[in-house]
Every structure is written in C-alpha cells, then in structure tokens.
Amino acid sequence: MRGVWTTDRVRAAEQRAFTRVPESRLMRAAAFAVAGEVAALLAERTGGVAGRRVALLVGAGNNGGDALWAGAFLRRRGVAVTAVLLAPERAHAEGLAALRRAGGRVGTELVEADVVVDGIVGLSARGPLRPDAAALVERVSAPIVAVDLPSGADPDTGAIEGPAVHAEVTVTFGGRKPVHVVGPGAIASGWVRVVDIGLGAELGEPDAVLLDRAEVARAWPVPGPTDDKYSQGVTGVAAGSATYPGAAVLASGAAVLATSGLVRYAGTAAEVVRTRWPESVATGSVTDAGRVQSWVVGPGLGTGKAGRGVVAEVLGAGVPVCVDADAITLLAADPALWDARDPDTPVVLTPHDREFARIAGEVGSDRIGATRQAARTLGAVVLLKGNSTVVAAPDGRVLVNQARSAWPATAGSGDVLSGLIGALLASGMDPWLAAGCAAHVHELAAEIAADGAPAPASHIVDAIPAAIRSVRAS
C-alpha cells in the first residue's frame, strides 16, 4: 500500500529528520529530483535539454527554495533559467545565491519558457492563492512541473477555491499528501512522482493508503481445491423494482461475475434477473431467498414502504450488508431503521455526494475528513464515490482509489459497484478492503469496457472478468 500523509505528519517527520540530516541537504535532494523531472519534460516536449528555457515561479518559503536549487541544477545541464520572484526580499537566500552562481537570471516578470517550475507555495499553503501569485499563474501557458504540490490547491484536502496551477507533473517528497489523491487538487497535480529524500522512516503509519493492483490481486477471492459454491459465500441481492428492474440485473450480474460463489436475488425483478443471469437463484422476497453470507440492498429499490421493509429485513439478517442508493435514502429519512441492525453486523454504505449529504451532512471540501467522520458516526464502512473514491472504516482506516478515467461516471454504474462489494463481503473479506478492491476492479472494468468510447453500465458488468484477469496478471 502506498501511503498518504497530512502536512502535520510530514512536518513532524521533517523535524525528526533534521536532527540527523541538515535541512539544506534535504532541500538539495528534493531540488535535484525536481530538476530531473524538468529535464525529462523538456526532452519529451522539445527533443532536448541544453539551450531550452525554464522559468521558476518562486514564492517566499522553502518551496521557492526548492525551485531555485532546481534551477541551479538545470543550469549545469545548459538550460537557460530565469527565476520570477514573487517576494524578492524574502526569497530563499541560499537557493537564490546558488542560482546566481550557476548563471541563472533573476527577475519579477514572467518570461517565455519551454517549461515552468511552480515553487510558489508548498506545505504551508493557506487559502486560495494571493492575488499577485494568482495573476502570475493565470498567465502561464507552458507545461508546469509543480514542486511538492500545485500551488493554489489545499495540501490537506485537495480543495481549489480560486486560480491554481495545473501541473503536468508534481514532484513530492517522502510520501503523497491528500492533495495528490483527492479533490480537484489530485487532478491539478498531474502525474505525481514521489521522491525519497530520507524522510521515509520518520513518517510512520500513513493517514490514508492507496491500494496497489498487486494487493487487490492477492485479496481477490479465487476458489481453492476444496471449495464449492457455498463455501465461497452466497451473495444476496435485494434490489430493483417493477419500475427499475435494470438495477437488479446490473447488481446481480456484478455479483455473479465477481466470485464463483452463488448469487440469490430477492425482489420483484426476479423474472428479469433469472432470464439474464440463469446461474442465479431468483425469488420474490428476502424471506424466501434462503441463506446468504451478505446482502446488497438498495439499487432501484424505491423509497416507499416496501423498500423500507426490505432494508429492515436485510439489516436484521446478521450478515454483512452493502447499503446503496435508495437504501441510503431510506436510512437517512428514518434513522430508526438502523435499530434493525445488530451492532456487530458489518455495513458498507456507498453514497455519492447527494446521498452522503442526506445521511451524513454535506461532504464539503475535505472528502477524506468527511468520510472518516461519517464512518465513525454511523459505525459503518463508508465509500464516497467520485473520481477519487474514498473508503473509510469506523476504526479510522482510510483508502483512496483514484480513477484513471471518468468512464465509470454513467447511469447504473453504481449498481455494478454494489454487486461487486456484496460478492466480496460474502467471501468473508474485511469490509473496508472489500469496498476498496471492488472500487479498483469497477474502475478498471469501466476503462476496459469503454476502450476510448462511452460504455453503458451493462458493458461494465461484462468487462468484470477481463478486469479481474488483468488485476490477477499484475
């Protein structure tokens, strides 16, 4: 798992590191890596490095210091470097001296450049960019390499509330910060390169993690020699209605394809589900469904009295439940419904922002913080959907799944996700990990289904085997 650390944690690690390594050495290591990325981008965009032009946007702190030192390293490779100082009297003195010694130019006006380095502000960024910095950023048209993070984005939330740098590449130090993985900041970061400058051991346990594909592969259930259809977990799907049978088909299909266990469907779309997924066992009600090891409840269920009864029955069944869509709305409208749940029954809630607002209040700009808080309050794993999916457990664990494309953003796609989660819950997987692994495979299936053109949710279902194969081949 790759870690994500908040700025407080990075600061604390930094202080510990400074007791054994001088700050200037860390800065030079950071700057050297920035220079390497700038050179690579220059080579990619202009076919060379020597003789190319780089402008450094330099703020008053160490982020600007990194940029100035990076400029000094680039001078050694024959690059024409100009530093644009936002606060000339407060620019990092050592960095400025190093750049001048190396033959770099220094000014206050933006110059033509092949690549721009953003050293305006880093970990100490507070609020939107100040007007002078904002004006400078808005005039940049060259590709940008951001130092540590794209200036204008909040380091701890990824929120952007004004003009901000949109980088091709962000070079960050020690580990990712929330800005690199959630919110608009994650998109503004571009491709994120994490450089080890010797902070690693000081950082400690991360505040959030990103699942690697190999970890998803290891966790994904595959049948062993002694398994049968029951031992792998039976998934119950209580979804769909006469008005929305499609949701039942999509959620059941995802569960059928996710693992080799059995899927039982319970609801008024039984006929449609049976026709599309003959391997499932479809009945008209949860009571008639038989034993399952997990339930998926909510997609297309409707928010009426019948739906309410289904949610209560499923929550009281004593097996893990994935609560999605209409079931979230029902629980939000009538919190007494939670009483049906035995407190030890694991629940995974999968809201999009509007559903989240109903059940836990507005998401706001801190997606990780809001999801973690909701998971604690509700005593459930909460998966907040979006381009970056955030999954929090009641014990405070958080993982983020960053989508590489927005193809999953299509109608019915959430129903597919809930079916995947249900199947993993039935296999006995830890609910937090189940939600994370499902989000990963879901996004990959959408990418495979789309292959460059929009793909409907039913095609995402069809691509689940290819996604699992691809994950397991990693």
Ligand SMILES: NC(=O)C1=CN([C@@H]2O[C@H](COP(=O)(O)OP(=O)(O)OC[C@H]3O[C@@H](n4cnc5c(N)ncnc54)[C@H](O)[C@@H]3O)[C@@H](O)[C@H]2O)[C@@H](O)CC1
């Ligand atoms: N984490 C680490 O161990 C290391 C950190 N280094 C660098 O040090 C940086 C942090 O440096 P500092 O703590 O000096 O602070 P920064 O350089 O992040 O920011 C400080 C300056 O930015 C201004 N500023 C804050 N918010 C602003 C806004 N919204 N608009 C415009 N200006 C704003 C502040 O007034 C201050 O002058 C990191 O981001 C990284 O680039 C590196 O030198 C290597 C080591």
Ligand SMILES: Nc1ncnc2c1ncn2[C@@H]1O[C@H](COP(=O)(O)OP(=O)(O)O)[C@@H](O)[C@H]1O
């Ligand atoms: N911009 C986006 N980029 C990537 N994935 C997205 C984006 N927007 C939504 N998604 C994903 O698409 C799915 C949509 O689910 P949902 O909103 O419940 O749709 P529906 O209710 O139509 O099934 C979720 O898995 C979500 O994380």
Ligand SMILES: [K+]
């Ligand atoms: K920056």
